[in-house]
Amino acid sequence: MKTIYFDNNATTKVAEEVFREIEPYFCQLYANPSSMHTFGGQIGIKIRNAREKIAALLACEPSEIIFTAGGTESDNTAIMGTLAAAPNKRKIITTRVEHPAVLTVCRDLENHGYAVVELPVDKQGQLDLKQLENEIDDDTALVTIMYANNETGVVFPIEKIAELATGKSVVFHTDAVQAIGKTPLNLSKSSIDLLSLSGHKLHAPKGIGALYVKKGTRLSPFMLGGHQEAGRRAGTENVPGIIGLGKACELAAKNIEEENQRVKSLRDKLENALLEKCPGSRLNGDKENRLPNTTNISFEYIEGEAILLMLDKYGICASSGSACTSGSLEPSHVLRAMGVPFTAAHGSIRFSLSRYNTEEEVDYTIEKMPEIVNKLRELSPFVSK
Amino acid sequence: MWEYTEKLKEHFFNPRNVGEIKNPDGIGEVGSLACGDALKLTFKLDENGRIKDAKFKTFGCASAIATSSVLTEMIKGKTIDEAAKVTNKDIADYLGGLPEQKMHCSVMGREALEAAIENYNSGGTKKHELEGKVVCTCFGVTEKEIERVITENDLTTVEQVTNYCKAGGGCGGCKGEIEKIIEKVQGRKIKEKLQTLPTKARKLTNIQKIQLIQQTINEQIRPALRAHGGNIELIDVEGNKVIVAFRGMCAQCKLAEYTMKDVVEAKLREFVSDALFVEEDRDSAQEPHNHRG
Numbered sequence: 004m005k006t007i008y009f010d011n012n013a014t015t016k017v018a019e020e021v022f023r024e025i026e027p028y029f030c031q032l033y034a035n036p037s038s039m040h041t042f043g044g045q046i047g048i049k050i051r052n053a054r055e056k057i058a059a060l061l062a063c064e065p066s067e068i069i070f071t072a073g074g075t076e077s078d079n080t081a082i083m084g085t086l087a088a089a090p091n092k093r094k095i096i097t098t099r100v101e102h103p104a105v106l107t108v109c110r111d112l113e114n115h116g117y118a119v120v121e122l123p124v125d126k127q128g129q130l131d132l133k134q135l136e137n138e139i140d141d142d143t144a145l146v147t148i149m150y151a152n153n154e155t156g157v158v159f160p161i162e163k164i165a166e167l168a169t170g171k172s173v174v175f176h177t178d179a180v181q182a183i184g185k186t187p188l189n190l191s192k193s194s195i196d197l198l199s200l201s202g203h204k205l206h207a208p209k210g211i212g213a214l215y216v217k218k219g220t221r222l223s224p225f226m227l228g229g230h231q232e233a234g235r236r237a238g239t240e241n242v243p244g245i246i247g248l249g250k251a252c253e254l255a256a257k258n259i260e261e262e263n264q265r266v267k268s269l270r271d272k273l274e275n276a277l278l279e280k281c282p283g284s285r286l287n288g289d290k291e292n293r294l295p296n297t298t299n300i301s302f303e304y305i306e307g308e309a310i311l312l313m314l315d316k317y318g319i320c321a322s323s324g325s326a327c328t329s330g331s332l333e334p335s336h337v338l339r340a341m342g343v344p345f346t347a348a349h350g351s352i353r354f355s356l357s358r359y360n361t362e363e364e365v366d367y368t369i370e371k372m373p374e375i376v377n378k379l380r381e382l383s384p385f386v387s388k
Numbered sequence: 389m390w391e392y393t394e395k396l397k398e399h400f401f402n403p404r405n406v407g408e409i410k411n412p413d414g415i416g417e418v419g420s421l422a423c424g425d426a427l428k429l430t431f432k433l434d435e436n437g438r439i440k441d442a443k444f445k446t447f448g449c450a451s452a453i454a455t456s457s458v459l460t461e462m463i464k465g466k467t468i469d470e471a472a473k474v475t476n477k478d479i480a481d482y483l484g485g486l487p488e489q490k491m492h493c494s495v496m497g498r499e500a501l502e503a504a505i506e507n508y509n510s511g512g513t514k515k516h517e518l519e520g521k522v523v524c525t526c527f528g529v530t531e532k533e534i535e536r537v538i539t540e541n542d543l544t545t546v547e548q549v550t551n552y553c554k555a556g557g558g559c560g561g562c563k564g565e566i567e568k569i570i571e572k573v574q575g576r577k578i579k580e581k582l583q584t585l586p587t588k589a590r591k592l593t594n595i596q597k598i599q600l601i602q603q604t605i606n607e608q609i610r611p612a613l614r615a616h617g618g619n620i621e622l623i624d625v626e627g628n629k630v631i632v633a634f635r636g637m638c639a640q641c642k643l644a645e646y647t648m649k650d651v652v653e654a655k656l657r658e659f660v661s662d663a664l665f666v667e668e669d670r671d672s673a674q675e676p677h678n679h680r681g
Contacts, residue, residue, distance in 0.1 A: 114602070309449050312450045
């Protein structure tokens, strides 16, 4: 059975070009880039090239990029490093819909005497910028707000938010893990101070990420040890990961148009057809301000895990905000923050596409989904027949 | 992905006895949309008092659907007395086992069966109701139900109780109470596990006292407030006076002074020291940045 992969916000396929590029760095070019010999020195040059490619995608200086082990480490570093550099400030502003890599860190800091403000979102999943502005005060050390939501794809007006924060001399961090390669960025002209990205969300391998640190931003190192990354992140470089991330960013720069046209039109086709063919379905999140690849649809009165298992039988991979899929007992914190009723939150399905998806895959899913919904509705005590 | 048995998957993809029996002898309805799963069980008896037919309708995940399906198979042919002896463990065993976090599905099956039998015994008048004190308000689980899953499945930790009946799986505010119920039911068996809870020390230094107050607020008080959109901040400790500020919903709540303060005081006296009393810091609550929406 063919696998139809619509779970690209969870992770992506490593691009063949990326895989070919990193292959020599395991058994042949395995030296430590910090070594004094030529064997190691040549690796250092490759890392520099990779850093330049990432800087090119983000339109920033190569020296503003720090390599990390992924999005979670980038987020942790940004938050902890900023607070450590401003010990006299005790307030953090974030949102209720952040990824756990940010939200859990903030909530833990609350237990250590920090005041954390979690901004609410409206039904569309959008913030009230007036409220954000009111919250920023002299005691605020950091504003950390995601670029695009991993569950709904909703994109925040991040430039405006960055200006609000930095206009009041508060450091601004954004978790842009889902946005990189899907939204064009120009950090040289932006007010963003810190930005997290993750390799495996844009067709690079897992275990590599980066943190953009705008020149002049005060940030204490989070990982201590060796002198790597100019003393800002210790630990021997993940050479294949870095090379792979460089290549993936180069490809992303080339494919960003396709992402916003072909992938978007596939997503729209899937979304429109499912909403039309499945009665009692609704779209979650701001339809206009959204990533081009993501759709989050709720199917009322049925449960997400059951839908996923039925899809799985046809080789279709998606994900759900239902309680049962996470091992927790409550549905997605993002959908709850948006006020999605329980009747719909438990039955939410996220399809996230990539440039490797085809129209046939979309058509096949459009054909199978109504069957699945009907079958489960026949079992549901909340649907009278 | 969950590790489901082949038998479970087979029952999920091909559920038996789906539907509702017209004019049934017993109806059992448990669960709700908010909880994430719900089951409606109906059965009909033959002239010898044996269950002739049983049907189900279930909203829920794959294991909820599969447990409902096997439940109907298991009770067919049984007398009411025989059916009443079916435990949640029997249902799970019939499926070749369930993942720990899904054991609550088997408990839901047993509850629906009991409700249906109760309904039959009352001549079709009685509907399933919560009995006794509700411990977990997020999922509406009573003390009686928690005691029962502990006894029947020999549970010793809060995590297990959550897996079996969901209690404690929402805001987590009732975890301390569940711990006490486990202690009551299981007695000595769990003595050493209880050491992890903050225990009252005889004599505390000021720094130890402040740390214990902060820990008690973090672990025993904040989770429950958070679940209702509120929060609490420890402002200061002056001798035995603990100054706190309520945030968000709690700060705006008119009853805050009477209810929240008392709850916090009770928890702090329980876990830290009987001499403590709580005062609310009104000034900081007035500052706009302290209000969570």
